[in-house]
Amino acid sequence: MSYTLDKRVDGEFDNVVERTTNALSEEGFGVLCDIDVQQTLKKKLDEDFRQYRILGACNPPLAQQALEEELQLGALLPCNVVVYETDEGEIGVSAVDPEVMLSVVDNPELDSVAAEVRERFERVLSELSDA
Numbered sequence: 403m404s405y406t407l408d409k410r411v412d413g414e415f416d417n418v419v420e421r422t423t424n425a426l427s428e429e430g431f432g433v434l435c436d437i438d439v440q441q442t443l444k445k446k447l448d449e450d451f452r453q454y455r456i457l458g459a460c461n462p463p464l465a466q467q468a469l470e471e472e473l474q475l476g477a478l479l480p481c482n483v484v485v486y487e488t489d490e491g492e493i494g495v496s497a498v499d500p501e502v503m504l505s506v507v508d509n510p511e512l513d514s515v516a517a518e519v520r521e522r523f524e525r526v527l528s529e530l531s532d533a
């Protein structure tokens with residue numbers, strides 16, 4: 403079982419990051435953190451790594467709804483979306499599958515939130531392929 407929703411996207415890396423951020427915004431997600439893994443590994447370890455960005459996405463109303471059901475759920479938030487250079491030199495975008503992620507929490511009250519987030523992430527990935 404895959405734990406991500408994945409898409410290959412045409413375009414230049416930084417442009418795909420921007421398009422992804424914009425598509426997330428259209429679905430009500432803000433990016434709380436933007437981690438440049440390539441830059442971090444170079445700075446901390448002096449190691450070269452492919453272009454790889456982790457976008458910590460959060461939809462405040464859905465996050466609040468989920469946290470009211472399961473207070474410790476904050477350990478699984480925000481929902482990560484990654485933009486990365488593949489081994490083949492393409493640009494990939496992967497979003498955590500919230501239904502899989504929340505399956506570790508034994509709380510059926512979260513099922514509808516997970517389904518809503520998944521639908522929104524699927525629309526984000528669809529938007530990227532349509533651009």
